[in-house]
């Protein structure tokens with residue numbers, strides 16, 4: 001067992017130490033009842049042994065004790081289960097909260113380079129395994145150990161020789177179990193990782209179904225899944241095999257110990273060193289004694305799985321975060337002056353993308369960024385929004401260097417519409433009012449009209465109360481973009497970013513929205529990334545980018561007059 005993983009789990013369990021203490025006390029209480037019951041049965045057996053000499057008052061007292069012990073045992077068991085469930089759910093709650101928060105803080109590059117399905121598997125399955133698996137097996141292990149110790153004490157008090165037989169032979173059973181358990185751990189860990197990969201693959205293939213069918217890749221993806229399934233199957237069989245070995249091995253050893261005690265006890269009775277009643281108690285103890293060892297294999301199996309799961313969670317939670325809120329000035333109103341000063345940036349250290357990038361934007365200006373695919377247009381937006389940190393240089397917002405601004409202050413200043421519109425499961429109203437949840441129905445309708453969205457909504461079954469599926473599965477891409485545009489119009493941001501915001505909208509509707517966009521951009525610093533040049537001709541400044549650098553800069557007329565790459569691009573779109 002990994003000490004680091006246990007330390008990690010203790011970080012979360014520390015705050016529940018009172019509940020844990022109550023769990024241990026209830027477990028001890030249940031064990032004490034469980035230990036006394038065979039003794040009282042033995043006493044009752046001795047009291048009944050000679051039918052001619054039954055002392056009824058004593059017998060009734062013994063039976064009452066038996067009933068009291070049984071009731072107390074049941075109550076302790078009930079409490080034990082309640083406490084274990086309570087701790088497990090609190091632990092799962094804390095882990096999920098922290099993991100989800102971590103997703104918000106991790107660098108986007110981490111999320112870009114890690115499978116989302118595997119992440120989901122860690123947050124859902126692995127947390128479940130820790131909650132139920134770890135706490136249950138911890139409880140069972142503690143109960144099993146207390147039972148073993150309690151029975152040993154009782155045996156020592158009743159008959160030292162029998163206790164010695166147990167003491168000498170039981171360690172063999174424990175030794176064998178732990179040797180096998182140690183071997184099994186790595187197989188359980190492998191199984192967990194394969195399960196994460198499988199999750200990721202199924203999620204990816206479900207999302208990409210149209211592409212899979214379009215390329216007729218159904219059988220290839222099925223074959224890939226088959227291979228993953230087989231690997232999981234193989235690793236499952238191996239880990240279960242080793243896990244299952246522990247059980248029969250320890251059972252055989254324990255059965256031999258039990259038989260030995262039975263034989264020896266019978267001689268003790270014949271020699272008059274033990275009464276028949278106490279002999280039955282001893283046999284009962286011997287049986288109970290082997291039970292925890294029989295259970296221990298499945299407890300260890302469960303514990304191994306839970307520990308492997310917590311190691312995966314620990315790895316995720318120990319990833320370095322990028323988004324720490326350090327700056328304090330949170331209530332700033334921006335005029336909209338933006339300066340990129342000698343900015344350099346790359347996604348991968350050995351592949352420089354943006355080098356010595358300089359740009360000065362005055363308040364209220366509209367900056368259009370155009371250029372071929374992969375030129376770095378969206379990257380500039382990523383840097384502006386501080387989704388990624390610059391490698392060198394600085395971005396100033398109203399003369400303030402980014403380090404002096406909190407991330408949330410920076411991002412709050414921008415309204416952003418991206419190429420991939422995001423629609424969540426909720427009504428049309430809720431989707432439009434996402435950035436301004438207090439907006440009235442009238443305000444929502446007004447922006448929907450400005451975004452040319454209202455006629456479409458009027459045709460829906462429940463108009464603004466129509467339910468939209470997650471990711472807007474029941475809408476076209478253009479309709480989704482229109483909703484995102486209306487959403488931004490409602491937030492009245494200080495600055496605006498439109499990254500291919502109208503790429504999926506038909507030219508007629510785009511032209512109709514344009515007027516409202518122009519109004520929205522008036523006196524607001526705006527950055528527009530566009531492939532269709534018709535929408536950006538009135539921009540105050542156009543940047544033509546290629547290979548991460550600005551190749552040409554000026555107004556539409558200036559760039560046309562220059563007859564460079566921008567002019568070529570423009571002419572190619574308008575067939576001049």
Ligand SMILES: Nc1ncnc2c1ncn2[C@@H]1O[C@H](COP(=O)(O)OP(=O)(O)OP(=O)(O)O)[C@@H](O)[C@H]1O
Nearest residue numbers: 112347348353371372373374375376377378379380
């Ligand atoms: N998350 C990322 N990780 C690694 N490389 C990336 C990432 N995002 C973009 N890139 C790379 O950076 C370069 C610039 O990408 P960017 O998205 O800024 O281009 P773009 O000009 O916006 O292109 P498009 O017009 O196709 O949207 C590309 O070569 C791209 O492969």
